[in-house]
Amino acid sequence: MNLNNQPSIDELARMFAAHKDTLDSHILWISKNGQVHMDCLSPFTQEDEFEKNRQDLCARLKMYRRGQGYVGKKAAADKDFMGPVLQTLTQAWQSMHNTSEVRVIDRLC
Template sequence: MTMRTLHMNLNNNALSPDELAQLFAQRRDKSESHILWICEAGEVHLDRLPAGMEETEFEKRTPAMRVRLRAYRRGKGYVGKKAAADREFIDRVHQTLTEHWRVARSNPGVHYVDKYC
């Protein structure tokens, strides 16, 4: 089964909480860990973190990364349909991405986020 990828760009204000929830709903919490990040073009990604790979290694292998949140470990309920239905959680993630992107887009390097706004 091919998963459809939503294109959400923070530069164009094209990321609504509902679209972010759709992105979270497409992933499976029980099968794999995930990492939420923003590339230099402002696109929001929620990618599978390969088994055994640390977040820092994923960051090193993703040169276009500008912002990343700490990984959502499998089985913890941070991705999937239940997480997507948690409006408070999605709103906090959305606010965090938006606020951190304002700073990161004009500053070099990867900005690591370990707390939600």
């Protein structure tokens, strides 16, 4: 899913549905070219470690902790959850895509 191509809630929902909430914590992030990614994190990985290992990171949301229901098929089916996530990503991209700093979006939406 790329934020330059007017993504839909369905595209974002497919990304969330492809992961299991019970297995790992996850970080949703935007690369410098507008591509949205969701990465699984090993159990003891800290959020700042994730940032250090991503050279093309533009912005990211706070970590979705394992077992909290923010990731997976149920989360993907919740349009009241997916809508604000997509809006947050879109707004972050509009305000950040021409800067070199990394932005942490400090809310779970």
